[in-house]
Amino acid sequence: MNAPVHHQTLITPAHPKALASGQFKVTARDVDVYYGEKQAIKKLSIDIPDRAVSAFIGPSGCGKSTFLRCINRMNDTIPTCKVTGLIDVDKRDIYDPNIDVVQLRAKVGMVFQKPNPFPKSIFENVAYGPRIHGLAAGKTELDEIVEKSLRKAGLWEEAKDRLAQPGTGLSGGQQQRLCIARAIAVNPEVILMDEPCSALDPIATAKIEELIDELRQNYCIVIVTHSMQQAARVSQLTAFFHLGTLVEYGDTNEMFTAPQEKRTQDYITGRFG
Amino acid sequence: MSEHIVKSYDEDLSQLRTMLAQMGGLVEQQLDDAIYALTRRDTALADRVIQNDERVDVLEREIEEKAILTIARRQPVARDLREIMVAIRVSSDLERIGDLAKNTAKRTHAMSDQLPRKLLVGVTRMGRLAQVEVKNILDAYSRSDADLAMEVWRADEDLDALYNSIFRELLTYMMEDPRNISLCTHLLFGAKNMERVGDHATNIAENIYYLVHGKPLSEGRPKKDVTSGMRGDIEGSDDR
Numbered sequence: 368m369n370a371p372v373h374h375q376t377l378i379t380p381a382h383p384k385a386l387a388s389g390q391f392k393v394t395a396r397d398v399d400v401y402y403g404e405k406q407a408i409k410k411l412s413i414d415i416p417d418r419a420v421s422a423f424i425g426p427s428g429c430g431k432s433t434f435l436r437c438i439n440r441m442n443d444t445i446p447t448c449k450v451t452g453l454i455d456v457d458k459r460d461i462y463d464p465n466i467d468v469v470q471l472r473a474k475v476g477m478v479f480q481k482p483n484p485f486p487k488s489i490f491e492n493v494a495y496g497p498r499i500h501g502l503a504a505g506k507t508e509l510d511e512i513v514e515k516s517l518r519k520a521g522l523w524e525e526a527k528d529r530l531a532q533p534g535t536g537l538s539g540g541q542q543q544r545l546c547i548a549r550a551i552a553v554n555p556e557v558i559l560m561d562e563p564c565s566a567l568d569p570i571a572t573a574k575i576e577e578l579i580d581e582l583r584q585n586y587c588i589v590i591v592t593h594s595m596q597q598a599a600r601v602s603q604l605t606a607f608f609h610l611g612t613l614v615e616y617g618d619t620n621e622m623f624t625a626p627q628e629k630r631t632q633d634y635i636t637g638r639f640g
Numbered sequence: 641m642s643e644h645i646v647k648s649y650d651e652d653l654s655q656l657r658t659m660l661a662q663m664g665g666l667v668e669q670q671l672d673d674a675i676y677a678l679t680r681r682d683t684a685l686a687d688r689v690i691q692n693d694e695r696v697d698v699l700e701r702e703i704e705e706k707a708i709l710t711i712a713r714r715q716p717v718a719r720d721l722r723e724i725m726v727a728i729r730v731s732s733d734l735e736r737i738g739d740l741a742k743n744t745a746k747r748t749h750a751m752s753d754q755l756p757r758k759l760l761v762g763v764t765r766m767g768r769l770a771q772v773e774v775k776n777i778l779d780a781y782s783r784s785d786a787d788l789a790m791e792v793w794r795a796d797e798d799l800d801a802l803y804n805s806i807f808r809e810l811l812t813y814m815m816e817d818p819r820n821i822s823l824c825t826h827l828l829f830g831a832k833n834m835e836r837v838g839d840h841a842t843n844i845a846e847n848i849y850y851l852v853h854g855k856p857l858s859e860g861r862p863k864k865d866v867t868s869g870m871r872g873d874i875e876g877s878d879d880r
């Protein structure tokens with residue numbers, strides 16, 4: 368198996384703002400993932416920096432979503448799924464039996480392809496997490512968290528007069544921002560996004576992308592996307608997956624102008640899928 | 641390179657390449673004719689070159705339009721994107737070479753029949769060298785051959801060196817007999833045109849390098865045109 372290409376240019380000080388903060392938030396070493404007999408990910412190693420957007424691209428079935436879901440142990444819910452190797456978040460092994468998975472998922476939040484607000488009010492959608500995690504001391508504090516989260520998600524102005532109305536009554540793009548507000552409300556450090564715009568129109572997509580760009584000041588964001596243009600627009604780093612392996616990982620600017628691997632080139636230029 | 645899943649994308653790119661090949665061929669012919677017209681004082685041919693320049697300009701515009709349309713419709717990335725960017729730049733260098741050919745052709749009218757042959761020899765040699773450069777660089781482009789492009793890039797030094805010696809030679813003639821000044825000035829411009837043609841060929845070479853390797857050529861080309869610092873009273877002194 369070919370080792371993935373990691374662009375050396377990443378390390379130079381001239382380049383990445385991505386690495387300005389210095390440390391890696393998520394580190395994976397030799398990760399294998401199986402669904403029953405089928406191996407979905409083979410010997411994957413990657414370092415994901417903090418305060419930057421990393422985009423995972425690749426054809427369907429390449430393992431990018433599978434790996435994304437390993438980062439907050441969402442795959443635990445699939446009985447046949449087996450994960451081996453090492454995945455660290457903040458240098459702590461997240462597959463350590465002693466780790467509290469609920470805490471982990473608060474720290475590593477997730478936004479899905481289809482907006483999935485709870486069938487409750489807008490307020491409750493955001494307040495639910497902080498309440499069960501005991502993050503708010505009282506009503507006022509909870510109100511503050513809800514407002515702050517909705518503001519960060521760029522939804523406050525649109526939602527402040529209808530907080531008691533059901534979240535499902537919002538438009539698709541608003542619902543997706545509500546889900547982002549819900550993820551932010553529990554003070555995550557990593558936000559995983561699995562094709563967050565694939566069900567949205569271009570305007571709603573632009574709003575989410577603008578939001579992602581703002582959020583990266585404070586979070587480590589990993590986004591899976593089928594849109595090459597979106598990866599090029601929102602991310603500082605791009606990882607190309609193919610057949611369960613990480614083929615190439617590096618500076619987005621370089622990946623979309625001069626990728627080093629032929630498979631990357633063929634995929635992003637639309638020569639195979 | 642393998643084909644795109646969307647076949648019409650390949651067609652867009654191959655049309656662009658065809659248009660550039662066409663433009664390259666036309667510019668090569670223009671240059672050839674301009675040099676021939678100047679050295680044989682063939683004013684009819686010179687006029688044809690001047691007229692044909694319009695066709696070069698039209699092709700450049702068409703290539704630019706095609707490139708912009710392809711960017712808008714396909715959002716090209718990686719090699720495809722470089723291919724299109726380089727096509728735009730190459731077409732603009734070719735257009736400039738076309739202009740230089742036209743300008744050289746125009747000077748044919750100023751040549752008199754009494755022009756001593758020896759005066760023409762140097763300029764003709766420069767013309768031939770420039771033509772070879774243009775031909776080779778177009779070959780390198782059509783084959784995406786970065787090594788050949790680099791050969792042309794290095795060979796341009798010869799053209800620069802030749803220009804420096806012609807500059808000095810013409811200066812001598814002008815000082816010998818002021819009646820030569822008008823003719824020699826036209827010849828000097830002709831020589832300078834050929835030197836510029838070489839520079840455009842090296843631009844194209846750098847673009848081919850970028851197209852193939854995905855990064856710009858980092859080493860600088862030694863600039864050998866030293867005439868900007870030359871004075872009339874130092875002719876023959878080679879120790880600069």
